[in-house]
Amino acid sequence: MKIAVAGKGGAGKTTVSGTVARALARAGHSVLALDADANPMLGVSLGVGAEQTDLLLGVRQGLETGEVEHEPTIEGMVERFGADAPDGVRLVVASRIDGDSPGCQCCGVSPDQLLRELEDGGRTVLCDLEAGLGTILRLAPGNADVVLVVANPAAKALEVARRAVAIAADKTEVIVLANRVRDDADLETIRAAIPDRELVVIPEDATIARADRDGVAPIDLDPYSPGVKALVALADRLAGAPVPA
Amino acid sequence: MIGKGGAGKSVISGTMARVLARDGRRVLALDSDLLPGLSLSLGAGPDPAEPPLNDAAEQDENGRWRLKKGIGPVRAVKRYATDAPDGIRLLQAGKVPKDGLEPIMGSINAFYRVVHRLPDARTFDDWTVVGDLPAGPRQIAFGWAPYADTYVAVVQPSAQSALTARRVARIARSRDGARAVFVANRVTGPADVRHVEEMIGEPVLAAVPVDEAVARAELLGFAPIDHAPDSAAVLEIERLVTALADE
Numbered sequence: 001m002k003i004a005v006a007g008k009g010g011a012g013k014t015t016v017s018g019t020v021a022r023a024l025a026r027a028g029h030s031v032l033a034l035d036a037d038a039n040p041m042l043g044v045s046l047g048v049g050a051e052q053t054d055l056l057l058g059v060r061q062g063l064e065t066g067e068v069e070h071e072p073t074i075e076g077m078v079e080r081f082g083a084d085a086p087d088g089v090r091l092v093v094a095s096r097i098d099g100d101s102p103g104c105q106c107c108g109v110s111p112d113q114l115l116r117e118l119e120d121g122g123r124t125v126l127c128d129l130e131a132g133l134g135t136i137l138r139l140a141p142g143n144a145d146v147v148l149v150v151a152n153p154a155a156k157a158l159e160v161a162r163r164a165v166a167i168a169a170d171k172t173e174v175i176v177l178a179n180r181v182r183d184d185a186d187l188e189t190i191r192a193a194i195p196d197r198e199l200v201v202i203p204e205d206a207t208i209a210r211a212d213r214d215g216v217a218p219i220d221l222d223p224y225s226p227g228v229k230a231l232v233a234l235a236d237r238l239a240g241a242p243v244p245a
Numbered sequence: 246m247i248g249k250g251g252a253g254k255s256v257i258s259g260t261m262a263r264v265l266a267r268d269g270r271r272v273l274a275l276d277s278d279l280l281p282g283l284s285l286s287l288g289a290g291p292d293p294a295e296p297p298l299n300d301a302a303e304q305d306e307n308g309r310w311r312l313k314k315g316i317g318p319v320r321a322v323k324r325y326a327t328d329a330p331d332g333i334r335l336l337q338a339g340k341v342p343k344d345g346l347e348p349i350m351g352s353i354n355a356f357y358r359v360v361h362r363l364p365d366a367r368t369f370d371d372w373t374v375v376g377d378l379p380a381g382p383r384q385i386a387f388g389w390a391p392y393a394d395t396y397v398a399v400v401q402p403s404a405q406s407a408l409t410a411r412r413v414a415r416i417a418r419s420r421d422g423a424r425a426v427f428v429a430n431r432v433t434g435p436a437d438v439r440h441v442e443e444m445i446g447e448p449v450l451a452a453v454p455v456d457e458a459v460a461r462a463e464l465l466g467f468a469p470i471d472h473a474p475d476s477a478a479v480l481e482i483e484r485l486v487t488a489l490a491d492e
Contacts, residue, residue, distance in 0.1 A: 008250060008251065008280065009249060009250005009251050009379075009380030009381070010249065010250040010251010010252065010380070011250075011251065014405065037381065038381055038382060038383050039249065039380070039381035039382055039383075039409050039412065039413075041249075041405040041408065041409070044404055044405050044408070045405075050404040050405075050407075050408055050444075053408070054408050054412075097381070097382040097383055097386045097416070098382070098412065098415075098416070099386065099416060099419060100385075100386055100388075100416055100419045100420055130381065130383075131250040131379070131380040131381060132279065132280050132341075132379065132380070133279075133280065133341045137341070137345050137346065153464060154463045154464055155281075155285060155463060155464060155465060155466030156255070156280070156281050156282065156285065156463075156466070157251075159280075159281040160280050160281065163280075163341065163343060166343045167343055189464065212403040212404065212405065213402055213403050213404065213440070214404060215403075215404025215405070215408075216404075
């Protein structure tokens, strides 16, 4: 299965991706976490550590700088460039922009290409997309089995989520996450912006806020906090099998 | 204005632009985000339905984009910028429609070319330009803000936000003649400011407090300076404008 996670920057894509990936792995799934953001931060919410995440090499840069020999297959790239995260999750950073005037983004290996060409091969591929709508616009049917659109209660985030849902729904299954919901008013605000859709509610959660502040995985701080529990339940649903406690 | 998504770039850009305009400066606000952004925080309402600048560029016989004859920064601002409160002119790239980038390619290309000619347009010598860039490092690295002499990296007290701010500031500083400063946003007290400064490895120029009234303005899509002009957050952004001018 291939899952992509989309939304406005700051909506909580990376926290959702990291926590769902860990929950799936704990349930016994083989999980490949693909960080498709040019500002790759998925390692932080997976529990790799903030400074360690900052050092991870992107597949694209690894190939360009010749730090490894030519690697012709996508699987080979995953093997060579991946890093191990807790619970057996394999983390791959597609590309990172780290300096002025990086190479042409149309050439070389791209995050879209990795998402397109990676076979699920019995594992679960979970892809944290770059903020905004670029990658889902380029997504073709079959590139992802499900897109998680993360919406938090703020005017601009809702506008981005609304557009993401409209774009992705033509191509694949979409699940909308109402993230950081404090009360009924927050939920109503999200429902008004994205009507006629089931909303998976992720409540505002002090554990997630603390994890975000300190750069650790929320699931390592408290797997039973309300927000983490909601994400574990989502992983359960995605996997189609109960996740053992 | 640069930083991670959700750090508060648009809110700080929009409020800074308004403060500068009220101080009597002529302000050009630039929004190169292809997602909804600066307009709401400026108090200029929702984004226009039609992509601005879309007919300002054309493709030559080889498919390469260029500005149409007679269109430079001055005419672009005159013809395609819209009015925002306090006399601000707002020029923005088109926003991504449902059916892909194709319908706004003219707008994107025209915007990119106009901002590249902005530094040489003498008309704007006495203007203050406030540009709001989209999340992450992409546009800084690809030179979407060639007019900038100062990059303001907005960082909230979170590890991801700090790593991002550190990275985008490093890229900005590698550009000729540009400086970068850090502003902490949504801090709950001195411990948050210390936390941010430890993570980025240097002091911040200002620390904007977390503010329920500003959060409310963001929820509703209003400009903080209209919705909560006396809030602690707006006062700190006023102080930031002074500090930037003094540096």
